[in-house]
Amino acid sequence: MDAIDEQILKATQDGIPLTGSPFRDIANRLGLSEEEVVERIRLMKEKGMIRRFGASIGHRDIGILANAMCIWNVPEERVEDVGRIMASFPEVTHCYERPRRPEWEYNLFTMVHSYTREDCEQVASRISESTGVKDYRLLFSEREFKKTGVRL
Amino acid sequence: MIYLDDTDKNILNIIQHDFPLDIHPFQKLGKELGISEEEIIGRLKRLHDEGAIRKIGPVINRKRIGGSSTLVAVNVPGDRIDEVAAYIDEYPEVSHNYLRPDKYNVWFTLSASREERINEILMELNQKTGLKFINLPTVRLFKIGVKFNIK
Numbered sequence: 595m596d597a598i599d600e601q602i603l604k605a606t607q608d609g610i611p612l613t614g615s616p617f618r619d620i621a622n623r624l625g626l627s628e629e630e631v632v633e634r635i636r637l638m639k640e641k642g643m644i645r646r647f648g649a650s651i652g653h654r655d656i657g658i659l660a661n662a663m664c665i666w667n668v669p670e671e672r673v674e675d676v677g678r679i680m681a682s683f684p685e686v687t688h689c690y691e692r693p694r695r696p697e698w699e700y701n702l703f704t705m706v707h708s709y710t711r712e713d714c715e716q717v718a719s720r721i722s723e724s725t726g727v728k729d730y731r732l733l734f735s736e737r738e739f740k741k742t743g744v745r746l
Numbered sequence: 747m748i749y750l751d752d753t754d755k756n757i758l759n760i761i762q763h764d765f766p767l768d769i770h771p772f773q774k775l776g777k778e779l780g781i782s783e784e785e786i787i788g789r790l791k792r793l794h795d796e797g798a799i800r801k802i803g804p805v806i807n808r809k810r811i812g813g814s815s816t817l818v819a820v821n822v823p824g825d826r827i828d829e830v831a832a833y834i835d836e837y838p839e840v841s842h843n844y845l846r847p848d849k850y851n852v853w854f855t856l857s858a859s860r861e862e863r864i865n866e867i868l869m870e871l872n873q874k875t876g877l878k879f880i881n882l883p884t885v886r887l888f889k890i891g892v893k894f895n896i897k
Contacts, residue, residue, distance in 0.1 A: 595811045602872060603811075607819055609801030612790045614783060617769055628769040635804070636767045645805040645890065648765035651758065655747050655797035656896060663853065673886070681889035689888035692817060698849075703817070703882075731844035733853070739831040740843040744806040744815070744857050
């Protein structure tokens with residue numbers, strides 16, 4: 595990432611303005627053309643520095659009220675297969691392997707968002723059936739203290 | 747709860763992953779949907795003001811631009827939740843922070859340009875709160891692709 599890319603990320607990370615030419619101010623400030631700004635964003639996306647460029651949704655405000663972190667205790671030798679199966683569920687938005695700790699035996703984490711808790715529970719139970727992983731729990735979020743996304 | 751008509755839902759589903767990268771993105775979006783740029787912007791302003799859209803911008807891949815991120819769990823006594831959550835939220839490196847009652851009840855994600863910075867923050871939080879923070883960095887990433895299918 596060069597200094598200009600970094601400036602572009604900093605200038606857009608809290609949201610572009612909702613105007614006809616949302617990249618004009620940034621371009622002027624950085625001494626670039628609007629086309630150059632857009633092209634750099636496109637390249638950062640292509641290179642994977644940006645996962646996507648688009649809207650972050652206030653999911654609670656539109657009624658997607660339930661959000662469950664499902665934690666799974668998966669035998670080491672099955673993590674690769676199970677992780678792939680879990681990731682293939684469209685309801686699963688995130689799937690990570692994380693280390694076990696002496697006081698914490700759950701090693702796979704999936705996020706499930708849906709309209710109701712019951713929906714999330716059903717998704718988790720379908721995942722459990724198709725992976726054979728029986729030791730799992732759902733942690734529902736009861737309060738959101740912060741959600742800014744990754745910032746520079 | 748925010749009222750969404752079919753056009754709003756359409757717009758929200760498109761602009762999560764297929765936002766047009768163009769110097770006039772809203773004009774282009776309008777063309778795709780057969781409505782004017784003014785109407786698109788008007789609708790987006792309402793959706794933003796009412797909270798359906800938090801922002802339109804980049805979702806940064808911390809690992810790819812250099813740095814690391816982790817999930818942290820901590821068990822906070824019920825009467826200290828607001829105090830401890832405020833200490834955590836203070837750090838710009840904290841990107842998400844939720845109350846999820848379980849063995850550990852406060853869960854947050856941290857990302858920084860250096861791994862030492864993550865350890866430093868966890869040490870500071872431990873000193874400020876006296877609580878034990880469980881660091882659960884990513885071992886393997888199988889999926890990250892938040893997309894809300896708005897019905």
